Amino acid sequence: MKTVTPNVKPHSRNLPLKVGTRGSPLARQQTATFLALLKQFCPVLRGMEVFEEHIIVTTGDAVQNRPLAEIGGKGLFAKEIHESLAEGRIDFAVHSLKDLETVLPPGIALACTLKREDARDVLILPPGAAIDPADPYGALPQGARVGSASVRRQAQLKYARPDLNFSLLRGNVGTRLGKVESGELDATLLAYAGLRRLGLADKASVVLSPEQMVPSACQGIVGITVRETDTELLSLLSGIEDPEAKAVSTAERALLNALDGSCRTPIGGYARLLEDGSLHLTGLVAREDGSFLLKRTAIGAAKDAEALGRELGNELKADSPSDIFLP
Numbered sequence: 001m002k003t004v005t006p007n008v009k010p011h012s013r014n015l016p017l018k019v020g021t022r023g024s025p026l027a028r029q030q031t032a033t034f035l036a037l038l039k040q041f042c043p044v045l046r047g048m049e050v051f052e053e054h055i056i057v058t059t060g061d062a063v064q065n066r067p068l069a070e071i072g073g074k075g076l077f078a079k080e081i082h083e084s085l086a087e088g089r090i091d092f093a094v095h096s097l098k099d100l101e102t103v104l105p106p107g108i109a110l111a112c113t114l115k116r117e118d119a120r121d122v123l124i125l126p127p128g129a130a131i132d133p134a135d136p137y138g139a140l141p142q143g144a145r146v147g148s149a150s151v152r153r154q155a156q157l158k159y160a161r162p163d164l165n166f167s168l169l170r171g172n173v174g175t176r177l178g179k180v181e182s183g184e185l186d187a188t189l190l191a192y193a194g195l196r197r198l199g200l201a202d203k204a205s206v207v208l209s210p211e212q213m214v215p216s217a218c219q220g221i222v223g224i225t226v227r228e229t230d231t232e233l234l235s236l237l238s239g240i241e242d243p244e245a246k247a248v249s250t251a252e253r254a255l256l257n258a259l260d261g262s263c264r265t266p267i268g269g270y271a272r273l274l275e276d277g278s279l280h281l282t283g284l285v286a287r288e289d290g291s292f293l294l295k296r297t298a299i300g301a302a303k304d305a306e307a308l309g310r311e312l313g314n315e316l317k318a319d320s321p322s323d324i325f326l327p
């Protein structure tokens with residue numbers, strides 16, 4: 001990476017810079033990776049105690065035993081973090097971009113998106129299960145119990161295998177893996193990105209292709225928020241922006257925003273940037289029980305990422321039964 005001397009004068013503002021994060025092992029790992037990247041980019045920040053980590057418990061973390069949709073609202077993993085930022089208790093915050101609402105509260109800006117980790121979902125089966133990657137669900141017995149809190153994963157799996165029985169499974173990655181290992185559940189689905197970041201990639205029984213399971217919009221992408229008025233941090237952070245992550249996340253977030261689903265609406269969004277600069281965006285809308293599924297791909301120029309996402313989202317919405325979008 002090229003290093004520059006960015007326009008940040010550590011003496012001109014209160015140090016340390018306070019970084020907000022959720023407290024899960026995955027959130028803290030993502031924060032550590034981001035801070036290391038920032039130090040690498042910005043030599044003036046090296047060798048000093050310039051960062052202070054602030055762990056923020058969000059509503060999504062505090063309420064573990066109920067579906068997120070029931071707790072209500074969007075951005076359940078970010079509300080308290082936005083408040084800390086707005087009130088100046090922190091200077092920036094690290095988010096899994098897929099958990100961040102598409103319309104941020106007034107005064108909060110998305111400063112940059114980092115290079116995407118593997119966007120795919122994985123199936124977790126008990127140790128020793130017989131696995132055929134061409135038929136990833138073949139190892140699941142008739143009526144198997146699958147734990148997931150994601151309506152997107154549930155709808156796509158139910159579409160392929162209507163016999164499966166789903167139950168709510170929330171909690172962090174370790175808890176979820178434990179329930180399959182102990183035999184309490186026959187399978188669960190997780191983001192490969194989370195496993196990889198936690199050094200648990202070998203726990204994935206089958207990695208599902210984006211064709212087999214359309215990932216969530218922005219799965220595997222970390223985004224950094226700041227106060228909109230903090231031009232100094234905005235300009236510093238623009239230096240570590242990953243242009244490919246920016247293009248695909250812009251398209252995927254525009255798709256999600258146009259669909260305007262609740263968190264009970266199964267929605268998938270996955271974009272790829274090709275060498276010729278074209279952006280291939282796949283959007284998916286489904287009914288939670290798998291009785292309806294619509295998937296479509298649109299192609300456009302990377303510079304038109306936002307319009308590509310918006311138009312595909314509008315099209316998918318127009319062609320889906322309206323009950324899917326009821327709150």
Ligand SMILES: NCc1[nH]cc(CCC(=O)O)c1CC(=O)O
Pocket residue numbers: 096097098099189190191192193194218219220221222
């Ligand atoms: N919804 C929770 C969440 N938010 C981000 C990740 C994984 C990392 C990522 O997608 O960037 C996960 C866990 C999962 O879905 O398995």
